[in-house]
Amino acid sequence: MAPNNEGQAEGSTTLFKSIKQQLHLDNEQLKQVMGTMQSEMVEGLCRSDSTSSLGMLPSYVSSVPCGDERGCYLALDLGGTNFRVLLIKILDETNDSKKCRVEMANQIFSLPESIIQGDSEGFFGYIAECIAMFCEEHGLMDSYLPVGFTFSFPLEQRGLNQGVLLTWTKGFDVSGVKGQDVVQLLTAAINKRGDMNCEVVAIVNDTVGTMMSCALTEPHCKIGLIVGTGCNACYMEKLSNVHMVDGEHGDMCINMELGGFGDNGVLDEIRTEFDKAVDSDSLNPDCHLFEKMISGMYLGELVRLILCKLTKEGAIFNGEGSKKLFTPGMFKTAYVSEIEYKSVDDKLHGNILIRNILQELGLTPDDADCEAVHNVCHLVSKRAAHLCAAGVAAVALKVKENHDTESMKVTVGVDGTVYRKHPTFSKLMSQKVEELCDGTGVSIDFVLSHDGSGKGAALVAAAMSEKVC
Numbered sequence: 413m414a415p416n417n418e419g420q421a422e423g424s425t426t427l428f429k430s431i432k433q434q435l436h437l438d439n440e441q442l443k444q445v446m447g448t449m450q451s452e453m454v455e456g457l458c459r460s461d462s463t464s465s466l467g468m469l470p471s472y473v474s475s476v477p478c479g480d481e482r483g484c485y486l487a488l489d490l491g492g493t494n495f496r497v498l499l500i501k502i503l504d505e506t507n508d509s510k511k512c513r514v515e516m517a518n519q520i521f522s523l524p525e526s527i528i529q530g531d532s533e534g535f536f537g538y539i540a541e542c543i544a545m546f547c548e549e550h551g552l553m554d555s556y557l558p559v560g561f562t563f564s565f566p567l568e569q570r571g572l573n574q575g576v577l578l579t580w581t582k583g584f585d586v587s588g589v590k591g592q593d594v595v596q597l598l599t600a601a602i603n604k605r606g607d608m609n610c611e612v613v614a615i616v617n618d619t620v621g622t623m624m625s626c627a628l629t630e631p632h633c634k635i636g637l638i639v640g641t642g643c644n645a646c647y648m649e650k651l652s653n654v655h656m657v658d659g660e661h662g663d664m665c666i667n668m669e670l671g672g673f674g675d676n677g678v679l680d681e682i683r684t685e686f687d688k689a690v691d692s693d694s695l696n697p698d699c700h701l702f703e704k705m706i707s708g709m710y711l712g713e714l715v716r717l718i719l720c721k722l723t724k725e726g727a728i729f730n731g732e733g734s735k736k737l738f739t740p741g742m743f744k745t746a747y748v749s750e751i752e753y754k755s756v757d758d759k760l761h762g763n764i765l766i767r768n769i770l771q772e773l774g775l776t777p778d779d780a781d782c783e784a785v786h787n788v789c790h791l792v793s794k795r796a797a798h799l800c801a802a803g804v805a806a807v808a809l810k811v812k813e814n815h816d817t818e819s820m821k822v823t824v825g826v827d828g829t830v831y832r833k834h835p836t837f838s839k840l841m842s843q844k845v846e847e848l849c850d851g852t853g854v855s856i857d858f859v860l861s862h863d864g865s866g867k868g869a870a871l872v873a874a875a876m877s878e879k880v881c
């Protein structure tokens with residue numbers, strides 16, 4: 413940063429201060445977010461026509477796995493950058509038939525933009541083709557296979573194997589699917605090919621799969637969390653509180669569609685000009701506003717927009733940007749992770765690495781610019797982790813309230829690229845959760861869920877079908 417004159421230097425400092433202020437959320441503000449979220453949860457559970465911005469969608473999964481699920485299943489994982497097909501065998505643990513062991517084989521297929529922004533027939537035809545390629549490769553074309561389908565978008569479910577798409581999120585925009593039952597569309601595409609013998613027996617959100625796979629080993633696991641391309645949570649709710657589903661006894665897992673929090677305006681006070689710009693340039697404006705402050709699909713873009721503003725005001729890069737810096741989507745969330753990681757311990761070395769990234773973007777940074785870019789990445793990451801912490805704390809308090817107990821240990825099964833790969837996110841989130849829950853009697857544990865989207869869907873499918881291996 414080489415300001416031309418003193419006035420400009422002062423202006424830069426004021427601009428930095430204002431950005432810092434906008435992105436900083438103190439505990440009081442975070443507790444307000446929690447309080448609002450708790451009311452919206454209750455409101456969302458009560459009525460399907462509620463004004464709550466939380467979907468609070470019943471998943472028809474009514475218990476965590478009991479451990480005696482066995483069999484061979486196909487699991488499909490759709491909702492991130494790629495599509496995955498998995499063959500999952502749930503077997504007896506060697507020497508202990510009361511426990512199970514899971515064997516998996518999987519194949520990853522890319523999802524070209526022409527497919528995820530094309531039409532329904534092309535989309536489901538492509539998915540069915542990928543499944544056929546996998547089955548062919550593994551000699552499964554003639555085997556009957558129950559399918560657990562992890563479909564990570566908001567679905568209105570009327571049962572475990574029915575799900576009507578409410579809206580697309582995360583850059584997907586396939587025409588002709590909204591309002592349709594996704595299981596029927598996929599089944600039709602599979603039947604049209606006529607070369608496979610598989611049946612979708614369960615459709616689950618990725619948060620639900622994550623919670624289920626974690627609950628297999630962690631009995632206190634009552635919450636599933638994803639912080640990846642998107643951000644969402646599910647939790648076990650008392651059925652008597654779920655007014656859209658009949659029944660008074662037992663529990664039901666609720667897909668909160670946490671990413672949609674704020675879509676009714678309740679977060680307007682803390683949304684910045686950068687959040688508004690990310691939203692209005694997205695494929696789904698006014699939708700999933702909380703997600704757009706937290707998840708991997710948007711963190712890089714938030715940083716880029718802030719850097720553009722700082723550049724235009726002459727506060728960094730000597731006021732000179734580059735074509736790439738001014739192009740939407742060019743500052744990847746992976747850069748945010750790399751920059752956070754590389755500046756954690758070794759400032760000097762860190763600056764060299766930050767400089768390399770910025771040079772790739774066609775910029776000519778000095779040390780002060782590298783520092784500034786690191787600060788912006790940190791502020792955006794910290795806010796995301798703290799908002800996510802407020803979400804987790806609010807859900808955990810609801811779980812405790814349902815159990816009517818003084819104190820409770822709640823385990824959160826968690827997955828997603830931001831949680832796994834961002835160097836400071838998980839720590840910032842768990843520290844903040846601890847602060848926010850201090851004095852409430854709730855203690856929260858995060859457990860990384862291994863392959864929840866695959867294993868979890870297979871576990872739900874297992875609960876639904878006969879043992880087939």
Ligand code: GLC
Pocket residue numbers: 491563564565566581582617618619638640641642643644645669671700703
């Ligand atoms: C989006 C989807 C949600 C999913 C989340 C994480 O928020 O709407 O269903 O769980 O991304 O993948």
